[in-house]
Amino acid sequence: MLKLVEFELKKIFARRSAQLALAAVLLLSVLLGVSGYLNMYAFDGKSQEGRGGEAVRIDKEVAAHYAGWLTDEKVQQMLADMQLQGDLHGLNPVYLYHNAIQSALFVRFVDLDAGWNGQTVAGVFGAEPIKIGYILGWLTSSQNLVKALVALALAIIIMLVPVFAGEYEGVNNLILTSRRGPQAGCLAKIIAALLAAVGVTLLTLAVNLGLALALYGTEGLDCSILFAPAEFSENYIPCNISCAQLLAYQILLALGSAGSVGGLGLLFSALCRSQLAAFGAAVAVYLLPVVLPVAESSALFRLVVLLPLYQAQFVALMSVGQLSGGLLYAALAMPVALASFVAGAMLAWRIFVNQQVC
Amino acid sequence: MELQTIDLYKEYAGGRKMAVNGVNLRLHKGVYGLLGANGAGKSTLMRLLTNLLRPSRGQILLDGQNIKGLGADYRRLLGYLPQNFAYYPDFTAREFLLYVAALKGLNAAAAQKQAGQLLAAVGLSEQARRRQRIKSFSGGMKQRLGIAQALLGNPQILLFDEPTAGLDPTERVRFRQLLKVLAADCIVLLSTHIISDVALSAPEIILLENGRVVRSGRQAELMTEIGAANLEQVYLYYCQGGASDNVKIG
Numbered sequence: 169m170l171k172l173v174e175f176e177l178k179k180i181f182a183r184r185s186a187q188l189a190l191a192a193v194l195l196l197s198v199l200l201g202v203s204g205y206l207n208m209y210a211f212d213g214k215s216q217e218g219r220g221g222e223a224v225r226i227d228k229e230v231a232a233h234y235a236g237w238l239t240d241e242k243v244q245q246m247l248a249d250m251q252l253q254g255d256l257h258g259l260n261p262v263y264l265y266h267n268a269i270q271s272a273l274f275v276r277f278v279d280l281d282a283g284w285n286g287q288t289v290a291g292v293f294g295a296e297p298i299k300i301g302y303i304l305g306w307l308t309s310s311q312n313l314v315k316a317l318v319a320l321a322l323a324i325i326i327m328l329v330p331v332f333a334g335e336y337e338g339v340n341n342l343i344l345t346s347r348r349g350p351q352a353g354c355l356a357k358i359i360a361a362l363l364a365a366v367g368v369t370l371l372t373l374a375v376n377l378g379l380a381l382a383l384y385g386t387e388g389l390d391c392s393i394l395f396a397p398a399e400f401s402e403n404y405i406p407c408n409i410s411c412a413q414l415l416a417y418q419i420l421l422a423l424g425s426a427g428s429v430g431g432l433g434l435l436f437s438a439l440c441r442s443q444l445a446a447f448g449a450a451v452a453v454y455l456l457p458v459v460l461p462v463a464e465s466s467a468l469f470r471l472v473v474l475l476p477l478y479q480a481q482f483v484a485l486m487s488v489g490q491l492s493g494g495l496l497y498a499a500l501a502m503p504v505a506l507a508s509f510v511a512g513a514m515l516a517w518r519i520f521v522n523q524q525v526c
Numbered sequence: 527m528e529l530q531t532i533d534l535y536k537e538y539a540g541g542r543k544m545a546v547n548g549v550n551l552r553l554h555k556g557v558y559g560l561l562g563a564n565g566a567g568k569s570t571l572m573r574l575l576t577n578l579l580r581p582s583r584g585q586i587l588l589d590g591q592n593i594k595g596l597g598a599d600y601r602r603l604l605g606y607l608p609q610n611f612a613y614y615p616d617f618t619a620r621e622f623l624l625y626v627a628a629l630k631g632l633n634a635a636a637a638q639k640q641a642g643q644l645l646a647a648v649g650l651s652e653q654a655r656r657r658q659r660i661k662s663f664s665g666g667m668k669q670r671l672g673i674a675q676a677l678l679g680n681p682q683i684l685l686f687d688e689p690t691a692g693l694d695p696t697e698r699v700r701f702r703q704l705l706k707v708l709a710a711d712c713i714v715l716l717s718t719h720i721i722s723d724v725a726l727s728a729p730e731i732i733l734l735e736n737g738r739v740v741r742s743g744r745q746a747e748l749m750t751e752i753g754a755a756n757l758e759q760v761y762l763y764y765c766q767g768g769a770s771d772n773v774k775i776g
Contacts (some may be wrong), residue, residue: 178621341576342608
């Protein structure tokens with residue numbers, strides 16, 4: 169069996185289309201990571217201003233000054249330190265950006281005149297303590313990872329579509345007439361497909377997280393994602409989890425996405441005799457939730473959001489709410505992913521083995 | 527060992543096209559030449575015998591047991607070269623044989639040994655040594671690889687569908703010699719529309735036309751029966767009616 173799996177992996181990765189797709193995803197990851205870093209901007213409100221690495225340094229310096237648990241006293245201190253000079257000319261201060269901490273403060277605690285809006289920490293965030301610090305780097309990296317993982321899902325489909333569809337070009341004759349072909353041969357295909365999908369996902373995660381670690385360091389991993397700049401506060405995950413927990417969920421959901429996309433790819437690979445048709449059909453089904461007219465407030469959205477697309481694009485999934493016992497609803501995506509892979513793989517197996525070779 | 531077909535039918539298009547039409551055969555150890563024009567139903571009959579196609583009616587029995595129920599026990603005995611032999615272009619010949627050997631359930635040592643022997647037997651050792659990828663092979667080399675993969679695992683039922691297509695004269699001679707060796711222990715069914723290949727290597731002949739067996743028997747007897755000088759005349763005698771234009775005399 170091991171030998172068969174080894175051969176199937178070779179078949180998957182020997183294809184130029186698979187190599188190009190994987191290279192494109194890794195290149196996209198690096199480009200997103202590096203451009204995000206180079207486009208960072210920060211102004212400490214006094215004298216220091218910079219972009220790229222300088223912006224990260226300033227942001228970290230400002231964050232370090234207030235790092236720790238967020239208290240009402242700390243909010244007042246920050247409001248005093250970050251008081252705006254001059255007329256806003258009607259601009260909503262929430263959309264004014266100096267640095268990550270200032271933006272996070274303004275989006276929660278200032279009114280239209282940039283004064284205190286009267287809210288307390290407990291009033292905004294509830295009873296749970298909020299740890300603050302430099303989280304912009306990890307949040308940006310997490311956002312980049314979403315884009316990379318959606319691209320990766322398409323790459324996985326490209327890689328797995330030939331697993332069965334490629335055999336219809338003639339080798340199916342040999343597989344299906346060999347002693348172990350219909351059983352061990354097909355099982356090896358499924359195992360190799362899963363290994364390939366999970367393997368490239370781990371590689372993509374490693375490249376993205378490794379780059380993030382190199383560019384932003386470990387600061388902020390234990391801080392809450394709730395005290396975040398405006399672009400992350402609006403329509404972002406409403407749960408009080410740390411950056412490390414956020415990344416752990418994202419990694420788990422990325423692996424789930426690899427499995428469910430793998431199941432989808434295998435199913436259409438066996439169903440369609442043409443690789444192109446299989447790719448088109450699998451991508452259409454994968455992207456289908458985007459065009460479904462289901463509002464986020466609808467009960468149906470709770471089901472839609474469990475589909476493979478949202479496992480990669482995990483923010484919507486993690487925004488849905490919590491199950492009892494503090495368990496995130498996103499946890500449900502894992503059994504869905506497992507079921508998707510098993511169902512896709514089993515159906516593909518059945519279709520392939522029961523084909524009539526004319 | 528006996529491979530038998532009983533009233534075997536394969537119909538397409540809701541019964542409007544009968545690819546195999548009531549075929550009754552009994553095959554024992556030896557080489558059988560399945561002759562017929564293009565579209566006579568040779569490949570369909572081959573696929574029915576491999577279980578790649580399910581018959582519309584009728585049965586295929588191996589020593590009295592329906593092959594449908596035999597599953598892996600039947601496939602273990604099979605060696606099959608399909609009409610359009612397909613391969614993985616980025617594999618080398620040895621890798622391809624090792625893959626097929628793994629599918630056939632050979633252990634690593636036996637697979638390595640047999641792959642080496644078969645590569646030598648079909649004249650592909652040099653290409654294997656140079657780790658040449660199959661995509662760079664000529665048509666004849668690919669066909670020889672196809673023959674080699676069919677022989678892996680010492681099968682007892684060998685089904686060759688147009689095995690000599692693309693082979694040069696020397697390779698065809700070598701293939702015929704190989705068939706003679708195999709005939710002692712195996713049922714070999716050789717499907718082709720090249721009469722000379724069958725004439726020189728198959729003592730038993732099955733003539734197929736429009737899905738029906740129009741005549742079968744020992745080559746020598748068929749010739750004596752109608753006073754034919756060669757197999758070509760036998761073929762033309764039994765399979766006239768336009769099919770003769772499709773016959774290649776090689």
